[in-house]
Amino acid sequence: MGRHSLPEDSAGPEHSPRQDPKRSGSAARRRTVAISTALALVLATGAALALRGELLSPMASCASDSVRLGVAASPDIAPALREVAERARATGVRSDGRCLDVKVTSRESYEVAGALGDDSRDPGFQVWLPDSSLWVDRAASSPTASVPLDTLGGVASSPVAVAATPSAAERLGWPGKRYSWARLAAAATGGEDLRLGSADPARSATGLLALARVNASMAEEGGGAGKGGGAEARTAATARSLAERTSDSDEQALTTLPRDDSGAEEGNPRRNQALILSEQAAYRHNARAGGAPRLRLFYPEDGTAGLDYPYTVLNDDSLTTARARAATRFLTFLAEGGSRRILAGHGFRPTGGEAVAAVTRTAGGRAPQPYGVAPASGPSGAELDTALGMWTITVQSARLSTVVDVSASMADPVPGRRGESRMDVTRASLLRALARFTAEDEIGLWEFSRRLDGARDHRELVPTRRLGRRGPDGSTQRDALTAAFGALEPVRGGATGLYDTTLAAYRKAREGYAEGRFNAVVVLTDGSDQDEGGIGREALVEELNRLADPARPVPLIAVAVGPDADLSACEAVAEATGGTAQRVDDPARIDAVILEAIVSASRAGGARSAR
Structure with missing residues (x-):
């Protein structure tokens, strides 16, 4: 994956110059202590701080007394975070007595994962919120990684499913008929001839997690590792089919669906009839569908993967103690009721993966589809590398x-x-x-x-x-x-x-x-x-x-x-x-x-x- 430079946004008054490499080790240790100490203090004393004025009147002036925090977020969750950040400003949320000023920028997760390996540029943010922990693991394991990453927990979740147009869903027996990942993949490569699209697994956590689950599902249904040759061939066939209908991103994948529900475009071979999507992406599409067909969701019965949105702090030279504490303050604010309602309003589940009835229904989930089952633990790093390796040699x-x-x-x-x-x-x-x-x-x-x-x-x-x-x-x-x-x-x-x-x-x-x-x-x-x-x-x-x-x-x-x-x-x-x-x-x-x-x-x- 190529490394991409990030814009050098102004870091505000708390920005400190990069330190001498001889002192960077001790500085990193001090910052790590600052993060953990700040998190413990905020969690332990949040209620008391609120009573003592941590949440001040919106009339309180913050113009000359604020701590600015830069957050780079996955494009799907960035709008919700901006709304939460605006709410924090409007209600006067403070960290150590100073107003919290959070600037959220939208960044593709794979681009940030690659860019964090380049120590010649200032990333321009202190908190990274990708859609999946796999990007944090990839950035941290890069041989050129230069920025220590500390994940403090997740802020939301969304299961990965297969979304189909109404006519395709009806043909597949939605919602009564349940499928495994292997059988859904077979529908796209076998007799059903389902035109199934996906975002590029090399750039999309949704695409990669699904491909890994397809590989595991086919191995299980093929009799386990000892009979994996046939399963691997079927997974390769799925990858080849997806490669012909791959988009650069989940958002671009949605543009490959029919543009209206008249049925006129259903037979167009250039239009997909189904997509591998997160529940949140299907929710977003259905909520703004207009004349486009509303999607129906198939939740694989052998366990779906899930996006976990890890809240990750860049423990580098720009992370002052004030910013470390501001980062943990914003994390606790994200966990409060009002912020959680904002996240749900954008189609996200809570961190535990529990289904939210209003979200699931709008996204296109119906019983007896197993939408209420929380996503299983994600594939291992080796399983993801195997899936990505297969994708690389297929594409x-x-x-x-x-x-x-x-x-x-x-x-x-x-x-x-x-x-x-x-x-x-x-x-x-x-x-x-x-x-x-x-x-x-x-x-x-x-x-x-x-x-x-x-x-x-x-x-x-x-x-x-x-x-x-x-x-x-x-x-x-x-x-x-x-x-x-x-x-x-x-x-x-x-x-x-x-x-x-x-x-x-x-x-x-x-x-x-x-x-x-x-x-x-x-x-x-x-x-x-x-x-x-x-x-x-x-x-x-x-x-x-x-x-x-x-x-x-x-x-x-x-x-x-x-x-x-x-x-x-x-x-x-x-x-x-x-x-x-x-x-x-x-x-x-x-x-x-x-x-x-x-x-x-x-x-x-x-x-x-x-x-």
Whole structure:
């Protein structure tokens, strides 16, 4: 994901210059204490403060005695927060005796998550309120993250559901017929031929959470992880279908619905008949529908995900003690009855996820749809990365050169897996990974050890070609790779020619670069380079730096398998190409790590291109 600069709004009189890096650690600790202390004091003494004048007459002058707080909020909740902020000003809400002046700006959550990794700009706000905690996790885990983030709790919630036009809903049996995520997805890819749209999962928490739930639902209905290949193929089919009807944002997705309820546009193939939406987005659409069709909501019976709107404080140099206390004061004001009514009036549920009858009815929920069930706990970070990885390789087809270590050590047993070697588990994991790719993806296979093919340490087993390509005998590239993965065997007495192989594979991938695709080299090794006569590590890194071209990126994804793999070498060569490296103690996780690495490398590519 690219990093986006944010406007440098004036921070007001409390803004302090960025501190010397030598003092930033102690300053951050002091600010953390300030936040926690302020929150405890406000929560413990809120009632007393109100009695002592914390809520003063609206006539009280705040012009020369206010503390300004900047809040960047997700576009869906920003209007409600502005109304709450105006109410705070109108009623004279104070923090430490000073009027609370909250300025709310609308910011796409994915843009802020990317921008918080850039320490060259002042974000211009002290509180961030994205629509989902996944953006906070992403910002905090970024390798370039520079701003400590402290989440103090949520302020609202909204479940993710599937909204359909009246005619489509009737055809699907609304409200009496209940669906799982898997069956709703099947309606969009099977006989129902439902035109289902979504916001881009790379930019929308709604889209990504739903895709992760579809993946989990299909795995459950397909018999669990052991039978996940078919489930993964069905999820990929869903992703392909959604990719054809993807909008940049939830708001833009709503514009793809029929513009009136006459039915004339229902058959228009460019118009969606259903959307993956939050309940709040459906509420907002129905409340202002005018002549447009009012949506009906299907709440998946196997548990929906939910948006949780985390109240997150940027614990950076601009956060003075006064602002820290103002941030906690505004949070407690958001929890008060009047503010909660404002949030409900904009279509939000309370933080616990309990259904609000007026909200649900306006949004299009009816019994026996399970709208009253609070959203389940969200998908794990690994599940989200898997879903996003699948989305990445579906929307932007991949061209991958897979390079697998077949040295003797790959025959070593895997702890905890009776009778299975590293190669046994690696083969199974690679086959699972292969099932995640589409017929349009291009994948090839090399194996390497030491002097495997004459003087060369590597051998090309399957050239990199489109998985759907058929040979003279009618078999596909996927068939060839399946057979080749299954036939991989360790070479008895074989050493590891890692560096020469890496360079050769990278050069070949650069020569075969495919425009418009995600190009990468995936190297799996369980050892360190043992070729004394080959290229050295420093020379390899220097040559990779020379070959790497930001305009034609080919990141190297290095997977260090087991405790004996040279992770530092993997990190060095991967970094030279803009790629990533990761150690995997259990080879069964190789497929998940490859998908995670594709996501990470694609984000890094976007960041480089944005500079």
